[in-house]
Amino acid sequence: MTMVQTKPESPNTDADDQGADLRLAAITKRFGGFLAVDNLDLEIPAASFFALLGPSGCGKTTTLRMIAGLEQPTSGSMSIGGKDITGTSAHERPVNTVFQNYALFPHMSVLDNVAFGLKRRKIRDHQAKAKQALELVELGHLSARRPAQLSGGQQQRVALARAIVNEPALLLLDEPLGALDMKLRRQMQGELKRIQTDIGLTFVHVTHDQEEAMTMADTVAVMNQGQVEQLGAPRELYELPRTAFVANFLGKSNLVAGEIIEDRGDAVVISAGGNRLAVRKDRSTTHQGKALIGIRPEKLRMMWPADAPADGSNILRGRVLDSSFTGVSTEYLVEVAGIGPVGVFSQNHGQQLAAPGDDVVLTWDTAHAFGLDGDEDTQAGAREAEAAAT
Amino acid sequence: MRRRIGPWLVPAFGGLAFLFLLVPIAYVFAFSFNDAGRTNLSWRGFTLDNWRNPCGAPAVCESLANSLQISSIVTVIATILGTAIAIGLVRLRFKFNATANMLIFLPLATPEVVLGASLLAQFLNIGVDLGVGTIIIAHSMFCISFVVVAVKARVASLDPKLEEAAADLYASPIQAFWRVTFPLLLPGIVAAALLAFAMSFDDFIITNFNSGNVDTFPKFIYVAATRGIPAQANVIGSAMFIIALLIVIGGQILSNRRAKMLAAR
Ligand SMILES: Nc1ncnc2c1ncn2[C@@H]1O[C@H](COP(=O)(O)OP(=O)(O)O)[C@@H](O)[C@H]1O
Ligand SMILES: [Mg+2]
Numbered sequence: 001m002t003m004v005q006t007k008p009e010s011p012n013t014d015a016d017d018q019g020a021d022l023r024l025a026a027i028t029k030r031f032g033g034f035l036a037v038d039n040l041d042l043e044i045p046a047a048s049f050f051a052l053l054g055p056s057g058c059g060k061t062t063t064l065r066m067i068a069g070l071e072q073p074t075s076g077s078m079s080i081g082g083k084d085i086t087g088t089s090a091h092e093r094p095v096n097t098v099f100q101n102y103a104l105f106p107h108m109s110v111l112d113n114v115a116f117g118l119k120r121r122k123i124r125d126h127q128a129k130a131k132q133a134l135e136l137v138e139l140g141h142l143s144a145r146r147p148a149q150l151s152g153g154q155q156q157r158v159a160l161a162r163a164i165v166n167e168p169a170l171l172l173l174d175e176p177l178g179a180l181d182m183k184l185r186r187q188m189q190g191e192l193k194r195i196q197t198d199i200g201l202t203f204v205h206v207t208h209d210q211e212e213a214m215t216m217a218d219t220v221a222v223m224n225q226g227q228v229e230q231l232g233a234p235r236e237l238y239e240l241p242r243t244a245f246v247a248n249f250l251g252k253s254n255l256v257a258g259e260i261i262e263d264r265g266d267a268v269v270i271s272a273g274g275n276r277l278a279v280r281k282d283r284s285t286t287h288q289g290k291a292l293i294g295i296r297p298e299k300l301r302m303m304w305p306a307d308a309p310a311d312g313s314n315i316l317r318g319r320v321l322d323s324s325f326t327g328v329s330t331e332y333l334v335e336v337a338g339i340g341p342v343g344v345f346s347q348n349h350g351q352q353l354a355a356p357g358d359d360v361v362l363t364w365d366t367a368h369a370f371g372l373d374g375d376e377d378t379q380a381g382a383r384e385a386e387a388a389a390t
Numbered sequence: 391m392r393r394r395i396g397p398w399l400v401p402a403f404g405g406l407a408f409l410f411l412l413v414p415i416a417y418v419f420a421f422s423f424n425d426a427g428r429t430n431l432s433w434r435g436f437t438l439d440n441w442r443n444p445c446g447a448p449a450v451c452e453s454l455a456n457s458l459q460i461s462s463i464v465t466v467i468a469t470i471l472g473t474a475i476a477i478g479l480v481r482l483r484f485k486f487n488a489t490a491n492m493l494i495f496l497p498l499a500t501p502e503v504v505l506g507a508s509l510l511a512q513f514l515n516i517g518v519d520l521g522v523g524t525i526i527i528a529h530s531m532f533c534i535s536f537v538v539v540a541v542k543a544r545v546a547s548l549d550p551k552l553e554e555a556a557a558d559l560y561a562s563p564i565q566a567f568w569r570v571t572f573p574l575l576l577p578g579i580v581a582a583a584l585l586a587f588a589m590s591f592d593d594f595i596i597t598n599f600n601s602g603n604v605d606t607f608p609k610f611i612y613v614a615a616t617r618g619i620p621a622q623a624n625v626i627g628s629a630m631f632i633i634a635l636l637i638v639i640g641g642q643i644l645s646n647r648r649a650k651m652l653a654a655r
Binding site for chain 2 (some may be wrong): 070099104121162
């Protein structure tokens with residue numbers, strides 16, 4: 001991990017914690033018999049924007065609460081900047097949280113809310129610093145108000161100011177935009193990202209919205225049932241999912257089950273319903289036996305049978321079942337013999353559109369396919385993605 | 391017909407009900423100005439003497455002082471313990487939580503004569519001298535229940551996330567309590583304290599069993615009633631009523647002004 005030096009003139013008393021890595025080692029949390037977080041190892045580099053993405057109930061909030069010290073792990077340890085913090089209480093940790101429903105103190109003015117943490121740590125100039133933080137979120141003019149007199153979006157900014165004013169080693173955000181409407185949400189996404197870049201704090205952002213995670217975060221960890229399925233840069237996760245869950249939860253994927261029948265050296269060929277589909281070895285988690293081959297709908301090229309290449313691999317012949325035109329693109333569902341329905345996402349270049357009943361040929365670049373373990377469920381994560389989108 | 395009477399019905403009955411409530415109070419107030427002499431039953435002419443000298447009648451002010459002292463101490467004890475119990479009952483998950491919740495209602499549901507008599511039996515059993523101390527113990531017992539019930543509702547409506555936010559913002563548990571929990575519970579605690587004071591000040595039955603020869607104000611009035619209540623008792627009663635009224639009106643004005651101030655910002 002690289003240590004990124006942030007704001008050397010930082011007035012934070014816990015200067016050592018500034019720009020410190022968070023490390024979770026074998027963290028497990030049980031509620032009675034229920035395993036909410038399962039042997040989780042996680043390393044979050046300093047000054048990064050880290051997203052924990054996963055369906056509802058996968059253990060994101062529990063993980064965040066354990067980092068904040070609001071919940072103690074059943075087993076495992078955690079450290080910030082090499083300093084062990086396992087077992088310490090929330091008020092002793094250099095960590096601040098933006099709560100899902102903001103949890104602003106209703107009996108205090110906006111300014112007092114923001115100054116609360118500074119006062120508890122006996123920081124000088126707490127009023128001035130709190131004012132400054134409110135300016136940063138563009139709410140300086142409302143500092144005398146009570147939280148109840150603010151709109152949802154404004155309350156959200158106050159909650160953010162109240163946390164960042166403390167310059168914590170780690171800022172935790174639990175679905176901070178969940179209660180906002182779509183337009184405000186997109187706007188706040190950009191703003192959060194800007195603030196994070198400006199002040200250089202480490203953000204750990206919990207969300208079930210994959211688009212939000214991908215647009216904002218440097219690193220995304222996809223969580224499922226208390227475990228991290230895969231972790232990486234958004235592009236990396238999207239282009240090369242390593243589990244069926246990630247392939248389906250993060251965007252859409254066509255997953256086809258088959259058997260590896262040929263080793264070409266740098267690639268293997270999978271036979272599925274009589275079709276030969278190639279995948280590069282470095283893009284496949286398995287190189288023999290049963291396998292799933294995955295291909296994103298937008299990576300598929302759809303053409304008329306007359307234009308199709310002669311026989312080879314990566315060619316699927318099918319018939320259009322359904323099409324929906326959205327303007328910039330058209331989404332097709334193509335029935336392929338021996339495989340089933342395949343989703344295709346075709347950008348509008350002005351080409352002639354296929355209609356249901358038309359025979360078409362699908363093809364793609366081998367470099368765009370990915371291979372997964374054959375005993376995985378092709379539908380894993382699809383239902384969760386659907387639920388998260390609504 | 392119905393349409394014409396309808397709009398009048400509610401105000402008319404409301405007015406009658408108010409009249410019904412206020413007549414005895416008006417009576418007490420009016421007779422505090424009675425030039426009463428020995429019994430204050432019939433009107434004998436207007437005087438301000440009773441108000442000038444409220445302690446004029448023997449033992450009126452002594453019993454009042456006893457009552458004020460007892461009720462104040464009881465209010466403090468019951469409010470502190472009751473608030474702590476209310477928070478515990480709502481926040482802590484322990485084995486007999488449900489049972490404890492029900493037991494706390496018992497003193498409210500038990501007839502006062504039964505409570506008073508059984509307490510007396512206990513005091514006699516362990517050989518405690520009856521007096522101010524035993525009254526305070528007896529009153530605290532049932533006032534705690536009132537406080538618990540009143541404060542519990544407030545605690546239940548308090549978002550536990552707020553205390554977590556306080557802890558997250560470097561407040562120790564004690565700081566979180568005094569800076570966040572307590573201010574948010576305060577309106578409920580104040581209401582509970584006023585209720586406890588009124589209940590204690592007003593109590594006659596339980597007091598009568600457990601007071602020995604100490605006179606509280608209600609006990610004094612009860613005893614005096616057989617001989618004729620002095621007009622000074624009316625003065626004190628009226629004064630209490632006016633003070634209570636002022637507190638209520640003051641509270642209203644204060645909260646109105648605060649609401650206006652907030653709206654103006
Ligand atoms: N205090 C608790 N007691 C019992 N079960 C809990 C508690 N908190 C969370 N859980 C359970 O743990 C699982 C993970 O919850 P959570 O971390 O809130 O999920 P997420 O934030 O990803 O939606 C859920 O199934 C939830 O029901
Ligand atoms: Mg959650």
